[in-house]
Amino acid sequence: MMGRKLRAAANSTRRAWIALLWGSFAVAWLPSTAHADAEAGKAKAQVCVACHGPMGNSTSGDYPILAGQSARYIYLELKDFKEGRRSDPRMSPMAANLSKEDMQDLADYFAAQTLVSVPNKSDAASIEAGRKKAAEVLCTMCHLGGFAGQNEIPRVSGQQYPYIVKQLQDFRSHTRTNDAGNMTSVTRNLTDDDIRNLAAYINNLQ
Incomplete structure (x- = not known):
C-alpha cells in the first residue's frame, strides 16, 4: 500500500516537472x-x-502616425482597405496585394514603435473646450483614459491634428463608415468648432 502511494507521488512529481519544462520551452520560444x-x-x-514617416512617425497631417498604435486596429484597417470597407x-x-501575414507583420511592427507626436499650436481655450466636449460625448468609454486605445479601438492621443479633424468630418458625413456606426453616432451632432476643439485636445495629449 505504502509502495503504491510512493510510486503515485513520484509519478505526480515527474509530471509536474515535465509540465514545468514544457512551459519553460514555450516561453523561451516567444521572444524569437x-x-x-x-x-x-x-x-x-x-x-x-514615404507617407507615414520613419518607424511610422508621420510628419504630415495628411497621414496618420502609426507608431505605438494598437496592432489589432492597424491589422483591421489594412483588412478594410484591402476588402473595400474603407x-x-x-x-x-497599397493594401490590395497584402496577405494576411503581411498585414499582421506590419501591424506588429508599427505597434512596437515609439510615438513621436507633432503637437499643433492650439490655444488653451480650444484645448479646454475639446476636453469638455470629449467628456460630454464619453469618448473615453471606448478610447480609454488618455485616449490610449484598446484592441480594435485606436490610440488617438498625439495623433496629427489635421488627420483627426479629417476623420471626424468623414465619420460625420458618412464618408467613412467602417466603424459599425459607433463614430457616426458620436459625430452626428458635432459642429465644426467641436471637431476642431476635440482635435486640439487629443493632439496635445502626451
Missing part, C-alpha cells in the same frame, strides 16, 4: 517568434515610410 515578426514587418514597412486613393491600392 516575436522578433521574427518584427523583423519581417520592418522590411515590409519600408514602402510605408476607401482611400493612396491606401486602397
